[in-house]
Amino acid sequence: MKRRDFFKNGFLTTLGLGTIGSYPVFANSPNLAKEQAKNIIFLVSDGMSAGTLNMADILLRNKEGRATKWISLYEENLVKRALMDTASANSFITDSAAAGSAWGGGMRVKNGALNIGPDGERPVPILQKFKTMGKAVGCVTSVQITHATPASFCVNNNSRNAMAEIAEDYLKLKFDVMMGGGGNFFSAEKRTDKVDLYEAYRQNGFDLVRNKADMVNANGNKPIMGVFADDGLPYAVDRVNNEELKSQVPSLAEMTKKAIEVLNKNKKGFVMQVEGGKVDWAAHGNDAPALMYDQLDFDEAVAVAMDFAVKDKETLVIITTDHGNSNPGLFGGNQASKNFEKLYTTTASNEWVLNQINSDYNASQVVDLIMAHQNIALKTADAELLLKNYRPGDNGLYNTNNLPLLPLASMQSSHNSVQWAGNNHSGDYVELAMYGPGSEKLTGFVKNFELHNFMLEACGVQKNLWT
CATH class of the missing domain: 3.40.720.10 (Alkaline Phosphatase, subunit A)
Known part of the structure; x- marks a missing residue:
């Protein structure tokens, strides 16, 4: 055929x-x-x-x-x-x-x-x-x-x-x-x-x-x-x-x-x-x-x-x-189990965390925020990149505030060993x-x-x- x-x-x-x-x-x-x-x-x-x-x-x-x-x-x-x-x-x-x-x-x-x-x-x-x-x-x-x-x-x-x-x-x-x-x-x-x-x-x-x-x-x-x-x-x-x-x-x-x-x-x-x-x-x-x-x-x-x-x-x-x-899926080597444990104590979704960040935030404040709620120590450079990814506007049903969800998830993978095939x-x-x-x-x-x-x-x- x-x-x-x-x-x-x-x-x-x-x-x-x-x-x-x-x-x-x-x-x-x-x-x-x-x-x-x-x-x-x-x-x-x-x-x-x-x-x-x-x-x-x-x-x-x-x-x-x-x-x-x-x-x-x-x-x-x-x-x-x-x-x-x-x-x-x-x-x-x-x-x-x-x-x-x-x-x-x-x-x-x-x-x-x-x-x-x-x-x-x-x-x-x-x-x-x-x-x-x-x-x-x-x-x-x-x-x-x-x-x-x-x-x-x-x-x-x-x-x-x-x-x-x-x-x-x-x-x-x-x-x-x-x-x-x-x-x-x-x-x-x-x-x-x-x-x-x-x-x-x-x-x-x-x-x-x-x-x-x-x-x-x-x-x-x-x-x-x-x-x-x-x-x-x-x-x-x-x-x-x-x-x-x-x-x-x-x-x-x-x-x-x-x-x-x-x-x-x-x-x-x-x-x-x-x-x-x-x-x-x-x-x-x-x-x-x-x-x-x-x-x-x-x-x-x-x-x-x-x-x-x-x-x-x-x-x-x-x-x-x-x-x-x-x-x-859960991926990685010797640190995968320890990394995944960070999710045991997390108290906030990525969406909630990103919604707390406003135009007054600096990279140090972003690092502190994510550490406080997710026990993840982002690098300052990653925090700066995250701030640059904020864009005004509406991005549809699943991300109405156009938050940089995917950049944050990519940064988190080395910390929690969770990786994604797509979105x-x-x-x-x-x-x-x-x-x-x-x-x-x-x-x-x-x-x-x-x-x-x-x-x-x-x-x-x-x-x-x-x-």
Whole structure:
């Protein structure tokens, strides 16, 4: 086949484009498992490369003497484990919208789209399906609740960037629990159309929660919309080392626990997505402290989900990522272990540190700042170079203040032995783990879009319900 013809005619076939309504995809027998899942908890560490999972476990074992929950599940052989591909309809390297839509809609879509197929197909998003069945549904995330991964389970939209519109869609859908950041898309002051969506949610019967106390006190008698930050939530390492943030902003595990508490009131069961979204943001910025502690923050949410599922015995837990990002790893020679130990005591992300620096700072102050919060002794020349890399302006979603994140990460590598392959998504096959009813059908290699029907089948959904 000619290369041009491959991309023109064969690319989608090569990637294994899912067709709407294809069913079942894992079981050769039409018979369902003897035990069906009443609930599903789908956990996504967004942008988690294999090195991220590995280093977080190394950190926790050596800092606290215990394994991460995810790796302990492998050690104890409590989960089925597989590899999963991550391609989109138009690339071997997916973005989060296309990756989430593969799960949410059951087919591959082009990067940037939310459950809109290459030929304009509009598959029913999976949480809408489960809501129609009478189950309680919801999402919690450490980024904007309108961001690509939660939205991919909920809505159809040509663009993941239409977050103001997605915030309006959630109002119509009236899902049971939605929590994360994204206040910029709900506030009349921040929205371009000046519509006060906060008030609209209140008037439509939602319990609007804006801080940790509000969340804890919510009784779940009304649908919950929780918005705890204008943008994404603070990085975990910054939250836990700031008393005000710690008191105001819930962790991903705390949101997960509350969501389960509320959703589990439904006698027909529930389906929820949990996203560690800022793992991806940290990887884009090559921010090692942020990456390690947000991965551990996600791991605590995994523990909450597993604790519930082990006791409940009717819950399918799915643990995975949508794609790799930047492929970080621990490298070096005799000093690598000692260097990595600096991350045990760090109290701030690179983003937080760089945001403290202003035009009045000199190189000596930069050296002192980084030593105080990250135990890294930068050379004066490096500090001077860092100051020269500050540029005014906006550099997009992951680095809104145009901070010199990558120069700092490069300087840090010789101090913490964490190195990076890049600063963007990769085409790696990724980890996939399952526990609970339905997990016995997991095979060793999975295409990402196949998980859609897998979840439906695990709950005993009739194959012709939406075809």
